[in-house]
Amino acid sequence: MTMINAYDPASGTNLAGSEPDMIMRRQNLLGPAYRLFYANPVHVVRGEGVWLYDPDGKAYLDVYNNVACVGHCHPHVVAALTKQASLLNTHTRYLHETVLDYAERLLGYFSAEIGHVMFTCTGSEANDLALRVAKAHTGGTGFIITDFAYHGVTEATAGMSPSLGPAMVLGEHVRKVPAPDAYREGGRDVGAVLADNVRKAIDDMRANGIKPAGLLVDTIFSSDGVFTDPQGFLSGAVDAIHESGGLFIADEVQSGFGRTGERMWGFQRHEIMPDLVTMGKPMGNGHPVAGMAARPEILAEFGQRLRYFNTFGGNAVSAAAGMAVLDIIEGEKLRDNARVVGAHLRSGLESLALRYPIIGDIRSAGLFVGVELVRCRASKEPARDETARVVNGLRERRVLISAAGPSANILKIRPPLVFSIDNADLFLTALDETLAEVGVS
Template sequence: MSFSNIMDSNSYTGGSVGRHGDGLIEARERMLGPAYRLFYRKPVHLVRGEGSHLFDADGVRYLDAYNNVASVGHCHPHVVDAVMRQMTSINTHTRYLHDGIVDYSDRLLGTLGADIDQVMYACTGSEANDLALRVAAMHTGATGVIVTNEAYHGNTQAVTAISPSNGGPAVLGPHVRTVPPPDSRQPGPTAEVFADHVRRAADELQAAGFGVSCLVVDTIFSSDGVLAERDTLAPAVAAVRERGAVFIADEVQPGFGRTGEAMWGFDRHGVRPDIVTMGKPMGNGLPVSAMAVRSAVLERFATTQPYFNTFGGNPVSMAAAAAVLDVIESDELPAHALRIGARLREGIAGIATDHAAVDDIRGTGLYIGVEIVTDDGAPDRQRARAIVEAMRDAHVLISVCGEHGNVLKIRPPLVFSDSDVDWFCTALDSALAATLMTVG
């Protein structure tokens, strides 16, 4: 089986895991098959969540510094109440009239700007990106797609083909070209260097007969290693539009206030997308996703291809999504993420002074990447994974990302608190010290 950077950099590889885990893992592997992955050398058996904390089968409390799905906090009472109330009324599909989907769509589109004026619903970010590719191809008459080197955009057949982090070049379709992400550590003006890569990729696609349908970008470049520099996209977006293509902003990870600076990651780059996709935190754990789009871009698809998704936009999911917006707005979570994220990065920077393995610390809001390197400055996948495992043993959950699997991926719920920051930094300091002895 090929190595998947996003799935295998921090996955369980076998062995004894303790009294609650062994039988459960054996049953899981027997019935679900080998394609599924578990986190950590010693997987965590979670049974309850509250805010930014999780509890295992023994009642041990964990700090969740990874999960952006329960974005407004695990089991948030306002979301739970909204879902339960709707569930006791009706839950059906979008071929019947229902106020919930219209009311939510009005609120959602209001956060995106007047030019993005229509929205379609699905259940997962993968489905939303799959739909976005179909819409883009119908609008442009082309099929060529440009993505970044370690992009992850989902796991349907169509989006696996544009997700190199799922398994490297072997998974990519012939109509796909990859480009290095915008990285300020590389020589030259970041935005222009990125645009030059995109232009060359577009020229290749045109020469190969695919044309250029779209540039698809996760606007915080999370799988590429969390690259959070602002204003790096405009020249590249202009370059693809000059060739008749559209820009798809994949907001599944940076959206809904995660960056702290704006509701949507694309706002930080001063660009307007043609299509926006979203999922994960949208329903705080309930499966709901969306593709929002300029009506002019959607027109050809919408007038020739009927769309229906049995569960997409159902009343219960709409109730959950509306409740999430309520909490984001009433609790001012983007502003909170900006403040607490800055404090978390400052805490990590303070620790880094005593640990040479910590190189770059980057991010915005509550999306942070910490690069781990060897003594000679090379990416250190082994040490990064050891740190993740040491953090897990200290009951703090994180993961890794980036081309070399050496970037600590820190992405907690938006309700992360000051005391959570203290817990995290104490655990990271100890993990760095412990792994120096075991790996160094």
């Protein structure tokens, strides 16, 4: 979620060739809370597959958007939306089959312990609901998150999203632990370190009269900097929260739906079983649908005492869009594609690393890739400014990525799952040129 060079109206630099009138109009209408990507923002009018097009018909390679996971404007999703929106679009207080068919199919991607799924419209709402359920089940209020986590924009989830910036004050019941960073932790066992930090956070809560409710983790640590390996590094932390009576909540909003290759969910790479799983962004390929899957025993208390109704969540059109996305993930074998193209991309990045010492580390799972840029491989000094130059330089080559991490020095590479070997090669060539131009070696 880290923003590179949000457009600054005061400086107004780098806007030759962009759309200054549109930017001004946007600020006038939407106000000061919105940010744009890139020093030279991109104006898009059309999307297809891995491509976005500007008003001049110029194509941009989308290497960042995991919402359009099956490709921009996939005709099967559009057809499903159109058909269902023409037929019926209503809520879950009447019976309709679409939401049940979708729920059943979605639960098929979990092991039997996860028995229920509830629907919301956004990942923020899904995480917010998970927090409420965890509190109702445990009777606790304390949550543990990672240092630079992002979990949403509601009051409760923003309060557990330190990546929103220093002005985002976390709640008194929230404790942060460092993400499992095998690059900067040197040779230490990052899983053991994480478990130890979770235990310390639990002890600190207890010392302050706070009962633990849960450990909330994005299982690929996207905002923290994309931490993928060694597989299994989460198991000690999950044991620690369970021993305290708290729940393990897997935030799969970014890592879910085949993104990490082969399997459906990020947590599956670590051979752990969550109590609650939240899902969002890619779930409807852009249609606002999200959800939370749960172990039934954990929902019981919340369901009886508090009930839940989300007006649009699980409506017939949302369910149809979600179903179409699953059709495509299966039909186009997108998990295999994420694995195969992800491996190719990684291999290409490793070749670039032989020529560009600025590449300090490459971390990936399927088509979720983080490339950490450093000024010096020995000191690992974050190459923040250089990373911004790379992201903006790629944009000038019409290749769209972003950056992550507290120092915004990690290239975040996360294309639609239909990304091909040719697309990957095109990206690698553009990155090669950009790194050469940025001139840090």
